[in-house]
Amino acid sequence: EVQLVQSGAEVKKPGESLRIACETSGYSFISYWITWVRQMPGKGLEWMGRIDPSDSKPNYSPSFQGHVTISVDKSINTAYLQWSSLRAPDTAIYYCARINSYRVIDYWGQGTLVTVSS
Amino acid sequence: DIQMTQSPSSVSASVGDRVTITCRASQDLNYWLGWYQQKPGKAPKLLIYAASRLQSGVPSRFSGSGSGAEYTLTISSLQPEDFATYYCQEANNFPLITFGQGTRLEI
Numbered sequence: 587e588v589q590l591v592q593s594g595a596e597v598k599k600p601g602e603s604l605r606i607a608c609e610t611s612g613y614s615f616i617s618y619w620i621t622w623v624r625q626m627p628g629k630g631l632e633w634m635g636r637i638d639p640s641d642s643k644p645n646y647s648p649s650f651q652g653h654v655t656i657s658v659d660k661s662i663n664t665a666y667l668q669w670s671s672l673r674a675p676d677t678a679i680y681y682c683a684r685i686n687s688y689r690v691i692d693y694w695g696q697g698t699l700v701t702v703s704s
Numbered sequence: 705d706i707q708m709t710q711s712p713s714s715v716s717a718s719v720g721d722r723v724t725i726t727c728r729a730s731q732d733l734n735y736w737l738g739w740y741q742q743k744p745g746k747a748p749k750l751l752i753y754a755a756s757r758l759q760s761g762v763p764s765r766f767s768g769s770g771s772g773a774e775y776t777l778t779i780s781s782l783q784p785e786d787f788a789t790y791y792c793q794e795a796n797n798f799p800l801i802t803f804g805q806g807t808r809l810e811i
Binding site: 631686691 | 740753754759798802806
């Protein structure tokens, strides 16, 4: 069974750093791209970027380039989304997900709520 | 960047109704188009891929059609569990991806 299990909710202050995780199982980790999607409170889905676990090369949406870092650890089949300096507008649910060869997301994590507040 | 315009932004319907949601892109998507359903507090669920292919396990009342820059999701006979928010997603310029703004389907 394919599973993407994300790390738990976080509460941070502006300026703090954060890394959230997405642990995958049930499939060949290096065979599918991993993507991250943001959903701000009451809003729609925003694509942030994706990474090819086979070569660890990320691609970012222009809207998120330079503000987040996407990475993987192939040894433990886990992907990460990282901020070096959080801002209040980063408050959102973040989903990790698997992209298949049809370029659609066929499996999603349960989401990680990140709250940034002073 | 590809711009996606999803319409309507919200729609009210009744059980048994037929509902159509449209996504228009700023360029030809070459059928690289998917549709998702999201219920409150849940992750989205893939319904349609490659514009018209039904994802495994999705009821046949859901269908996708279209070509070029315009695509449609149709629910042929609404069921109570279908009231949710629906999103289109394009990937013609993969690895870049764009979601539509969403359509809220209400009773």
